Amino acid sequence: xxxxxxxxxxxxxxxxxxxxxxxxxxxxxxxxxxxxxxxxxxxxxxxxxxxxxxxxxxxxxxxxxxxxxxxxxxxxxxxxxxxxxxxxxxxxxxxxxxxxxxxxxxxxxxxxxxxxxxxxxxxxxxxxxxxxxxxxxxxxxxxxxxxxxxxxxxxxxxxxxxxxxxxxxxxxxxxxxxxxxxxxxxxxxxxxxxxxxxxxxxxxxxxxxxxxxxxxxxxxxxxxxxxxxxxxxxxxxxxxxxxxxxxxxxxxxxxxxxxxxxxxxxxxxxxxxxxxxxxxxxxxxxxxxxxxxxxxxxxxxxxxxxxxxxxxxxxxxxxxxxxxxxxxxxxxxxxxxxxxxxxxxxxxxxxxxxxxxxxxxxxxxxxxxxxxxxxxxxxxxxxxxxxxxxxxxxxxxxxxxxxxxxxxxxxxxxxxxxxxxxxxxxxxxxxxxxxxxxxxxxxxxxxxxxxxxxxxxxxxxxxxxxxxxxxxxxxxxxxxxxxxxxxxxxxxxxxxxxxxxxxxxxxxxxxxxxxxxxxxxxxxxxxxxxxxxxxxxxxxxxxxxxxxxxxxxxxxxxxxxxxxxxxxxxxxxxxxxxxxxxxxxxxxxxxxxxxxxxxxxxxxxxxxxxxxxxxxxxxxxxxxxxxxxxxxxxxxxxxxxxxxxxxxxxxxxxxxxxxxxxxxxxxxxxxxxxxxxxxxxxxxxxxxxxxxxxxxxxxxxxxxxxxxxxxxxxxxxxxxx
Numbered sequence: 001x002x003x004x005x006x007x008x009x010x011x012x013x014x015x016x017x018x019x020x021x022x023x024x025x026x027x028x029x030x031x032x033x034x035x036x037x038x039x040x041x042x043x044x045x046x047x048x049x050x051x052x053x054x055x056x057x058x059x060x061x062x063x064x065x066x067x068x069x070x071x072x073x074x075x076x077x078x079x080x081x082x083x084x085x086x087x088x089x090x091x092x093x094x095x096x097x098x099x100x101x102x103x104x105x106x107x108x109x110x111x112x113x114x115x116x117x118x119x120x121x122x123x124x125x126x127x128x129x130x131x132x133x134x135x136x137x138x139x140x141x142x143x144x145x146x147x148x149x150x151x152x153x154x155x156x157x158x159x160x161x162x163x164x165x166x167x168x169x170x171x172x173x174x175x176x177x178x179x180x181x182x183x184x185x186x187x188x189x190x191x192x193x194x195x196x197x198x199x200x201x202x203x204x205x206x207x208x209x210x211x212x213x214x215x216x217x218x219x220x221x222x223x224x225x226x227x228x229x230x231x232x233x234x235x236x237x238x239x240x241x242x243x244x245x246x247x248x249x250x251x252x253x254x255x256x257x258x259x260x261x262x263x264x265x266x267x268x269x270x271x272x273x274x275x276x277x278x279x280x281x282x283x284x285x286x287x288x289x290x291x292x293x294x295x296x297x298x299x300x301x302x303x304x305x306x307x308x309x310x311x312x313x314x315x316x317x318x319x320x321x322x323x324x325x326x327x328x329x330x331x332x333x334x335x336x337x338x339x340x341x342x343x344x345x346x347x348x349x350x351x352x353x354x355x356x357x358x359x360x361x362x363x364x365x366x367x368x369x370x371x372x373x374x375x376x377x378x379x380x381x382x383x384x385x386x387x388x389x390x391x392x393x394x395x396x397x398x399x400x401x402x403x404x405x406x407x408x409x410x411x412x413x414x415x416x417x418x419x420x421x422x423x424x425x426x427x428x429x430x431x432x433x434x435x436x437x438x439x440x441x442x443x444x445x446x447x448x449x450x451x452x453x454x455x456x457x458x459x460x461x462x463x464x465x466x467x468x469x470x471x472x473x474x475x476x477x478x479x480x481x482x483x484x485x486x487x488x489x490x491x492x493x494x495x496x497x498x499x500x501x502x503x504x505x506x507x508x509x510x511x512x513x514x515x516x517x518x519x520x521x522x523x524x525x526x527x528x529x530x531x532x533x534x535x536x537x538x539x540x541x542x543x544x545x546x547x548x549x550x551x552x553x554x555x556x557x558x559x560x561x562x563x564x565x566x567x568x569x570x571x572x573x574x575x576x577x578x579x580x581x582x583x584x585x586x587x588x589x590x591x592x593x594x595x596x597x598x599x600x601x602x603x604x605x606x607x608x609x610x611x612x613x614x615x616x617x618x619x620x621x622x623x624x625x626x627x628x629x630x631x632x633x634x635x636x637x638x639x640x641x642x643x644x645x646x647x648x649x650x651x652x653x654x655x656x657x658x659x660x661x662x663x664x665x666x667x668x669x670x671x672x673x674x675x676x677x678x679x680x681x682x683x684x685x686x687x688x689x690x691x692x693x694x695x696x697x698x699x700x701x702x703x704x705x706x707x708x709x710x711x712x713x714x715x716x717x718x719x720x721x
Contacts, residue, residue, distance in 0.1 A: 097200065151175070311323075325373075338385070349370070368431065405430035410424075455563035509616060510569075515570070582600060583600040672676070
């Protein structure tokens with residue numbers, strides 16, 4: 001049942017955690033898009049440019065590149081191939097055509113229409129004029145035969161010398177010239193033969209389109225695109241803007257009168273931010289599962305990321321090297337966990353590197369400086385702040401980041417820059433970013449602590465102040481409980497430090513673990529002055545009063561906005577152990593069969609953390625040690641081991657991540673503290689102290705000193721004489 005409830009709670013927590021992750025991703029993406037969107041200009045071809053525009057990244061001159069490609073393709077010679085099937089087909093068609101002419105010539109006394117009807121099919125589509133028909137019918141057998149032979153011979157010779165596709169008209173001209181050169185035919189006859197041949201003449205050297213296109217594409221592929229490298233001026237102030245320049249500006253997305261934008265750049269930024277978030281979540285899923293499953297802590301981490309990126313975007317307006325990236329690393333170390341801060345440091349280095357690139361418009365030396373200073377200085381600040389609770393340490397971390405940033409910037413500047421004039425200025429700005437990070441962290445830490453009610457070293461130090469209202473109330477209203485809590489705190493802190501838990505949290509939790517007793521202080525033995533109200537109270541009622549104090553303590557602590565870990569210690573410091581004394585009384589009064597021991601148990605739950613476990617053990621041990629008659633080292637050790645074994649046998653430590661080795665270390669720590677509390681003292685002898693002598697008047701004493709000095713001086717003079 002408990003397992004199913006835990007699984008249900010985890011399922012309910014996943015949705016808000018996922019939503020917070022999506023919102024954080026979109027918010028960071030919006031910031032990056034805002035700083036990455038280039039300034040747009042209202043420019044047109046032919047106007048004088050009022051400004052100089054520099055390429056923010058490599059951009060292709062597409063107009064010039066396309067012109068070079070067109071020229072290269074036009075320079076490629078066409079490729080032709082011989083079609084051997086053309087010549088036989090054309091000669092056969094011409095033979096058939098001349099057969100048709102012969103048939104027309106031999107037919108007499110028929111109209112043109114009837115002639116065309118009876119003529120051979122090969123010449124039916126040829127358009128004969130009346131003049132052509134008259135010429136054909138009047139042609140002699142010798143002329144018709146020689147015309148046929150000469151025409152076919154010339155066509156054969158044309159094909160022997162090859163007829164290229166597109167040169168058919170030139171071939172017909174050659175046919176006419178050769179027929180004319182024979183001086184045997186009239187112009188009308190030559191024209192008729194030329195038109196007849198032109199009807200069927202085809203080129204036998206045809207264009208190889210596939211090969212020609214392949215050669216042209218190869219030539220186009222060999223053309224190097226014209227690229228304007230990042231940092232090169234596309235348009236200079238005062239010069240006439242050309243269409244070529246307008247095309248490049250459109251590709252960069254810097255023109256107002258177009259809807260173009262650099263979709264690839266935006267896609268790249270979105271993908272890189274997504275990968276950064278996946279890296280962070282993956283690390284937490286492996287090494288920081290407890291934080292990833294805690295919605296308030298996930299929300300705090302998201303707020304730190306957004307705050308850091310937002311402040312960096314604003315500070316970029318002053319100087320791109322002033323970004324206080326280390327602020328986010330310090331806050332993560334102080335408010336969450338140092339180990340988590342290491343991966344957050346890398347994520348912030350990437351994100352703020354992108355912010356810097358968006359502002360400067362390029363990936364350059366400034367990007368390298370931002371990323372490297374963040375990684376190096378952020379790691380050093382984590383090492384300094386780790387396990388420190390003083391606010392001054394944060395300022396010292398800022399000074400450390402300042403020095404580290406300056407040295408890192410100088411190193412990178414000497415490596416990447418030939419002109420080191422600006423490197424010193426960069427170093428000063430990055431140093432200032434370290435100081436700004438420390439100041440902002442000091443200012444934001446208390447605000448975030450209050451907003452998320454966090455348990456940090458600084459917060460615990462504040463809660464341990466004796467002037468806290470709840471501690472003051474215990475001192476005045478339940479002094480016995482207060483003194484009991486002080487000893488329990490000493491025991492719990494020593495044990496927690498011994499097993500590697502949070503000793504400060506255990507101490508502060510012990511201070512407040514019994515504040516529920518403020519509701520009915522006189523019902524608890526340590527606050528009673530002789531009268532015990534339990535003597536006249538039903539055992540079940542007495543047990544109910546005692547077992548209610550953890551719940552009453554949580555309610556009271558919530559009014560003072562105590563952090564969740566403190567509330568857990570208050571709620572869990574008794575687990576679900578039974579109040580044996582009143583159970584025994586009730587059994588004696590009513591019989592064992594009429595009493596349920598569950599009615600005498602604390603409400604729980606059992607301790608879930610090592611800090612809650614050591615507070616439970618310290619509370620039990622302190623109460624028992626007060627009443628034990630044997631306070632020798634051996635007796636106290638036996639008592640401690642007996643009490644711890646009892647808690648283990650009752651299952652009170654089953655749900656806490658504490659090991660047997662931890663139990664042994666805690667036992668030794670408890671014994672050390674208890675032997676100091678119950679150490680033996682020497683007996684003071686009874687004797688009468690004599691009265692104190694009265695002091696003489698200061699003036700008389702001064703006179704005596706002067707007389708002695710004078711006597712000594714006379715003695716020395718007498719000795720010399």
